[in-house]
Amino acid sequence: MNRRLSPFSGRSFLYRNRFASAWKLANGCDAAVGLVICFSLLLFVFVTPSVGDAQDDxxxxxxxxxxxxxxxxxxxxxxxxxxxxxxxxxxxxxxxxxxxxxxxxxxxxxxxxxxxxxxxxxxxxxxxxxxxxxxxxxxxxxxxxxxxxxxxxxxxxxxxxxxxxxxxxxxxxxxxxxxxxxxxxxxxxxxxxxxxxxxxxxxxxHTKTVKRPAPATKEPANANPHPETTKELKITGKYILFPVSNKGQRGRMTVYVGDQLVHNLDCDFPASQDSIDWWTYLDMSEYVGKTAKIIARAAPEICEMWESNDEIRHLQPLYQETLRPQFHISQMRGWNNDPNGMFYHDGQYHFFWQCNPAGRDWANMYWGYATSRDMVHWTEHDRALRPFGGDVENRHPKMAVKNCFSGSGNIDFNNTAGWQTGDEKTMVLAFTDTGCGESLAYSTDRGTTWTVYEGNPVIEHKGRDPKLMWYEPGKHWVIAVYDEQPEQGRSIAIYTSKDLKEWKLASNLPGYFECAEIFELPVDGDPTKTKWVIFAADAKYALGEFDGNTFTPEHEGKHQVHWGSYYASQCFSNSPDGRVVQVGWARINMPDMPFNQTFSVPTNLTLRTTEDGVRMFANPIKELEGLRKLNPNSVENKKLTRDTPVVKFDVTDQLFDIVVTLKNGNASKAKLKFGENVATYDFDAQKLDEMPLKTQDGRVTFRILVDRPMFEMIGADGACFKTSSRRDMGQPIGEVSLSAEGGSLTVESLVVYEMTSVW
Missing domain, CATH: 2.60.120.200 (Jelly Rolls)
Known part of the structure; x- marks a missing residue:
């Protein structure tokens, strides 16, 4: 039902504000003066033009x-x-x-x-x-x-x-x-x-208000009150160490060695020594023996705490913090968002991500960097890219002009850019430098050092997040990138190049937003029958054909596999076994930790023929099963009825891989509880929580991966996949139970594996 505006909307709101202003001004004066002020201002309230006047909003x-x-x-x-x-x-x-x-x-x-x-x-x-x-x-x-x-x-x-x-x-x-x-x-x-x-x-x-420029950095409510402090620090170890507060006073910190700009970032400095929550670090390994000049807005007592050291300082045991993921990729320090630069090369998977090393909120946008041989156990390295080089000519080779937004990585096997030295193939990162456009960085020493290409930007347009791939049939490079052409609106733009340096626009595919991804997959494992897949940050995908220039969808709309707190996923390029493995940003808050957010488990993507047509499946990689402990709790062929509706196990710890197969009798729902968390399968609606999932011959199979801060739910070997935070994050699960509602069902199999930590 439509109703009139409340008394505090429109004209009445103005009167209320004027009265409040009068009262605030009068308050605190002596009685006589206050009365005069209040009477005068109230006269102003009711005599001056109201909001009905043409000049008032x-x-x-x-x-x-x-x-x-x-x-x-x-x-x-x-x-x-x-x-x-x-x-x-x-x-x-x-x-x-x-x-x-x-x-x-x-x-x-x-x-x-x-x-x-x-x-x-x-x-x-x-x-x-x-x-x-x-x-x-x-x-x-x-x-x-x-x-x-x-x-x-x-x-x-x-x-x-x-x-x-x-x-x-x-x-x-x-x-x-x-x-x-x-x-x-x-x-x-x-x-x-x-x-x-x-x-x-x-x-x-009666007037427009002009749009404002977005702030260069996000100034917190408790803005830093301190003037800049300059300090010289002898570099005796690999890192500069400094303290951080989760409720810090944000201030810029700039590091020079000689006349070279080395780091430039916004830091959440503690107001005092008593408010330190954690310590972070900046890489200075190439400057050992030299003296750094540090300029920062921070309390003088905090500036005195900066030090050079070979070891990172941990106030809690590293990787054992209360909310530290135990089998998900997790950076040591600070904020993370999108996975970036994912590729395989010579026995190793290389993984990069958006990160803020000096706070637990979004800022700065360095690129974190880690490698793995199995996509389960990861080793973190020095950060690959650095932001805020600006127009400084003598800046560190890793520094972009502004923020290093999302992008991708690949190997220049054919030395098309001419950067290769010796036999080592060149690693290439493609990213959005918010100061100039789509940009490249490269490494000729297996990722030990990175150089931002001096010819950047290679593409100038209104967009971001380039996905770099080699299109073998055409012997050329492709960048799929989020784009906003006036005639196309939001789209994925396809650019092509022979040498990574000169690019031309080939096509646009409307209807996609941020973090483009494109790859080819066999259908039902048949290498002679393939389809191309394209999606953006929400991972809702389309199937079709790609000729190296244009993607042509074969159906209307998009399909969906991923649900929940999952965004900005990307796939590894050049996997040795032909797999396409995907990792997404798990948007999960980690309160009071020296890190924030994490990533999904890696999932193996496949195309399978279903009764609804060809669909993409996202199933956790097999390597994760190697973390299962022996002797799981299990039950088979257990019938649940109205009289005995529950089967349960008492468990310890909080790392689990729970696998369930149910055959329905006449139950309306099945509920799997693990601690304070619940996964519900609705037999009537054919849904696993909010995700559509049909039974097959009356059966449904699903799996729950439980980690300290989060869980992931997988239906039918990857037909649907949900990422979620735990209600009881960081606490032991205590009990796993499965119950039937509204009738009977058979638990054909319930297996509760405890998992080991990768750390």
Whole structure:
């Protein structure tokens, strides 16, 4: 039902604010002076022009109140009241006004909901508002609705250099709608990556508000009050060590050796020695014996703590921290997001990622780097790329102009770029340098050192996240990259090159957002029958043909395998056994840890023929089964009925691989509980939690991989795959139970393997 605006909307809101201003100014004065001030300002409130005057804006909502008032709330995403800034697990939100805003990240990107205003009359030329968050058209948006029809709509902005959660102004021209009744609806109908919307300060106005530039860095609420300090430090060990606080005072730290710029990043410095949460490090191994000059905004007592050392300082035993993943890839320090630069070469898998070494929130965007021989046990190396070299001519070879956003990696087997020295093949990284465009870096010594190509950018366009691949039939390179051409909108652009340096645009495929991926797979294991697969950051994929220049989908829309807190996945190039193995960013917050976020387990991608057609499956790699301990808890052919509806095991620790096969009788649901977490199979809806999963001959099989902060749920050998945080993260599971609801079923097999740590 449509309702009138609340008393604190529009004109009444202005009166309320003026009265509040009068009271604040009068408060604290002596009685006589206060009375005069208050009377004078109240006279101003009611005598000066109201919001009905042509010069005044009409405030629809600033979301500064304790609840949403008469705005109608549906679903879970918006909660019962406006958010107070950034929510748990979210990148830092900036650009909003006051303390409150609409933020649908409550519970993470998986939550959905709607927020609908009361009806109001359009009285000004423009409706304007601040908007941020996800950019999914029709899914994460604000809509203007008149007579039941959406007449205007806006989504969150794209990922901005320096602040992906930055709210900016949007203006709707509604001059031809004056006098009409309307409502506003803020929508979050997306559960994938960037599946949330932020809105603040909605106004009717006669003037537009110009968009603001996104901040170069995200200044926290407790901004650093200290002036710059300069310190000289003799480099006697491999690292510079310095302390970090999870609630730190952010300040820039710049490191020079001689006149060379070596590091330049924003750090979350502690306010004092008492507020240190962890220590981090910067690589200085090539400068041992020299003196570094460090310039930083930090408390003097913190600057005195900087030191050079060969060993990294750990306040907790490394890899044994409470929420440390035990069989997922996990960096030693700081924030991570997208996996990057994934390739196999000469016995090793090389894995890179977006990282902030000096804080647990998104910032800085170095590229972390690790290698493995089995994709299970990983060794972390020095970070491969560094941000914020700017226009400094003498900067470290690893430094980009600004942030090193996402990208990929490969091997230049044919020395097409001419960088090879000796017999060692050149490793190539393709990334988005937010200061110039799509860029390259390379290594001629197996990844020990990296050099940012002096001819960057190799592609200039409005987009990011290049996927680099070699197209053997055409003997040329391909970059698939997120792009925004005015005529195409959001798309994957395909560029081609013979030498990695000169690129030309070949085609665009509309309808994709961020982190492009493209590869070829056999159908049902038949190498003579293949299809190409393409997807972007949400991993919703299309099948089709690719001729080295153009991808042609064979069906409408996209298919989905991945669900939950899974985003920005990428696949290893050049796997020796022909496998295509995928890893995604697991968007899971790790409170109070010296690291934050993690990655999914590697999954082997295959194409299989199903009753719905050819579909992609994502099944954990077989190598993970080598972590299973002997003598698992198990039960076979156990019938659950209304009288005996549960089978359970008491267990210790919190690392498990649980494999279930059920045959239904007449139960409506089966629930697998592990600690405080629940996986539900709905026989009537044919769903595993929210994921469609059909029974086969009345049977369903699924698997749960449980790690300290998270779990992953896999249906039918990879028909669906969900990544989620644990409700009881870091705590022993205690009990695993399986129960039937609404009838009987047979537990054909329930096996609970304990898992060993890779550390």
């Amino acid at each position: 009409i405030l629809i909502n600033s979301f500064e109140t304790a609840n949403y008032g008469e705005w109608r709330v549906e679903g879970e995403a918006f909660g019962t009241s406006p958010a107070q800034g950034t929510l748990p697990g979210q990148m830092q939100v900036t650009g909003f006004e006051g303390k409150g805003l609409v933020n649908s990240y409550l519970g993470g990107d998986k939550s959905k909901g709607k927020l609908t205003s009361p009806e109001f009359t359009i009285e000004r030329d423009f409706i304007k508002f601040l908007i941020g968050g996800g950019g999914h058209e029709g899914k994460t948006c604000i809509n203007l609705i008149i007579a039941g029809e959406i007449v205007q709509s806006a989504t969150g902005p794209n990922l901005q250099p320096g602040g992906s959660e930055f709210l900016n102004w949007e203006n709707w021209d509604v001059q031809d709608r004056k006098g009409q009744k309307a409502i506003l609806q803020i929508v979050d109908d997306s559960s994938g990556g960037w599946g949330h919307i932020n809105v603040d300060q909605i106004l009717q106005s």
